[in-house]
Amino acid sequence: MIINGVVIDATFAEAFPMKATRVIITAQNEKWALIAAQTMTGFATSVIACGCEAGIERTLSPDETPDGRPGVAVLFFAMGGKGLAKQLETRAGQCVLTSPTSALFAGISGGKPLPLGKNLRYFGDGFQIAKKIGGQRYWRIPVMDGEFLVEATTGTAEAVGGGNFLVLAASPEQGLTACEAAIDAMRKIPNVIMPFPGGVVRSGSKVGSKYPALGASTNDAFCPTLKGVVKSELSEDIESVLEIVIDGLSKEDIDKAMRAGISAICELGAANGVRRISAGNYGGKLGPYHFHLQEILA
Amino acid sequence: MSALTFTFKQNTAQRVDLSPLVSQNLHGLSAAEIAALELQAGNARLPVAELFDISGADVQDIVIANATAKLDYIGKSSAGGKISVLGDAGAYTGMQLQGGSISVSGNAGLYLGCELKNGSIVVGGNAGDYVGGALPGNKQGMRGGSIIIKGNAGSRVGDHLRRGQILIEGDAGDYLGSRMLAGTIAVLGQVGRYPGFAMRRGTLLLWNTPPLPAYFNDCGANTFAFLPLLFASFKGLNSRFADSGLAFSRARRYGGDIVEGGRGEILVKV
Numbered sequence: 300m301i302i303n304g305v306v307i308d309a310t311f312a313e314a315f316p317m318k319a320t321r322v323i324i325t326a327q328n329e330k331w332a333l334i335a336a337q338t339m340t341g342f343a344t345s346v347i348a349c350g351c352e353a354g355i356e357r358t359l360s361p362d363e364t365p366d367g368r369p370g371v372a373v374l375f376f377a378m379g380g381k382g383l384a385k386q387l388e389t390r391a392g393q394c395v396l397t398s399p400t401s402a403l404f405a406g407i408s409g410g411k412p413l414p415l416g417k418n419l420r421y422f423g424d425g426f427q428i429a430k431k432i433g434g435q436r437y438w439r440i441p442v443m444d445g446e447f448l449v450e451a452t453t454g455t456a457e458a459v460g461g462g463n464f465l466v467l468a469a470s471p472e473q474g475l476t477a478c479e480a481a482i483d484a485m486r487k488i489p490n491v492i493m494p495f496p497g498g499v500v501r502s503g504s505k506v507g508s509k510y511p512a513l514g515a516s517t518n519d520a521f522c523p524t525l526k527g528v529v530k531s532e533l534s535e536d537i538e539s540v541l542e543i544v545i546d547g548l549s550k551e552d553i554d555k556a557m558r559a560g561i562s563a564i565c566e567l568g569a570a571n572g573v574r575r576i577s578a579g580n581y582g583g584k585l586g587p588y589h590f591h592l593q594e595i596l597a
Numbered sequence: 598m599s600a601l602t603f604t605f606k607q608n609t610a611q612r613v614d615l616s617p618l619v620s621q622n623l624h625g626l627s628a629a630e631i632a633a634l635e636l637q638a639g640n641a642r643l644p645v646a647e648l649f650d651i652s653g654a655d656v657q658d659i660v661i662a663n664a665t666a667k668l669d670y671i672g673k674s675s676a677g678g679k680i681s682v683l684g685d686a687g688a689y690t691g692m693q694l695q696g697g698s699i700s701v702s703g704n705a706g707l708y709l710g711c712e713l714k715n716g717s718i719v720v721g722g723n724a725g726d727y728v729g730g731a732l733p734g735n736k737q738g739m740r741g742g743s744i745i746i747k748g749n750a751g752s753r754v755g756d757h758l759r760r761g762q763i764l765i766e767g768d769a770g771d772y773l774g775s776r777m778l779a780g781t782i783a784v785l786g787q788v789g790r791y792p793g794f795a796m797r798r799g800t801l802l803l804w805n806t807p808p809l810p811a812y813f814n815d816c817g818a819n820t821f822a823f824l825p826l827l828f829a830s831f832k833g834l835n836s837r838f839a840d841s842g843l844a845f846s847r848a849r850r851y852g853g854d855i856v857e858g859g860r861g862e863i864l865v866k867v
Contacts, residue, residue, distance in 0.1 A: 366825045402822045426860065428798065429779065430823050431760060433830040439823055448822035 304569025
């Protein structure tokens, strides 16, 4: 398949099941809601070492938030519910509770409830106040700028993590420009995040390593400087490969995000240095969800 | 199916206990069986048909028509459905209500919604003392649901209140929220003496500054993030509280009862 001069490989990306949740952070203005959200989702690029993958889904207008203030929706993904709960609680406590004027609400219902304010309330040292409003339980925790309002729990959802595609370009600059266009398009799709820096990964990995202690290592088949010494996937004219990783609440959400991202890249086309679109295919070793590039774009 | 309607004949000088006339007791009974149910009236037990004209059949939609303040325990422990009282209701209306709704077009007597567990009560007129309170000797009053009073309420509203909300559009009497454990009481009108007496936790939300007792201390004015959520939850109510013009998020906070640790609060609109 070739779109606007860009070759779409006949391959598929592999993804795996994860547990996910969404929270809504509000503040007196969007600036401070974003500060809290960015802090909460820092160091959350990969479950390999961060404990969770997290990102800002989108900003919310005052009429979309529970307390009528500007807000941000944040998605969290982890391999299991326990790990997700731990990450959520730690990050809520250190990054949102601490952020001036913030409030924190559940952004998803159903599934096993995850504590938000349920345990954070003890920070109130006995002065915390519970309020049940509209069937939901909230905690008011006195803090130095007034009160931190936090919903007691949020819900969980079965989700999919690790959807991805690779952008093969003639130069690093052209590859990054293409990825930026893709991320801009993908951020408009609900229920997904691209957890890596700016949504883009330059250190894609393969499963396994020559070092027994490592479960993953550099994806040598896509490293341009190793073209001559490994069984490379790259042709002579490719100097840069970047990866976009997508976590979503469902396979369909990731399908939509991949379609939006790859389509945006193909609009730039071969004239802007984009040569191929491929995917992280690990021969079925990574996960049960398969995203066939050509089917998604058909 | 039309509402099961009990029209009070007003042919007794005695108080009548209407607690048997709730949906879970009437479900599956024929009209004759309902008519033969016995009600305590003073020291006598009288069949329903002797006190009421009965029409309709829907036990989930019960109407008590021509009602007076002599009819006690309306909707006691009712587990669901709708009860509409056309006229006044006596004491203990909605006592230990477990679900569903009760509306009273006139006034309600003492202990309205006492120990209410869930569901909602709306009173078009005034209510007596101990709204949402605990029965004498018990330690927990209302523990869920909501009570709306469109008129005034008597003394000791929310005595021992554990959870849920009581919304009073008019005035409230003395000892509002006495011995309150948690929950919310909102009053649009004036409040009597000694509000929050022996209150341990919970919120008295007031539009007018009450006569502040010595056992409450001023914590200053602030913006409270939970108030917009609370007012938003009122929006669907058949009440003046649904009027967004009444909503506020800035309030002066008074902490008390200091004797009980000062963890309750009176929030007054500023």
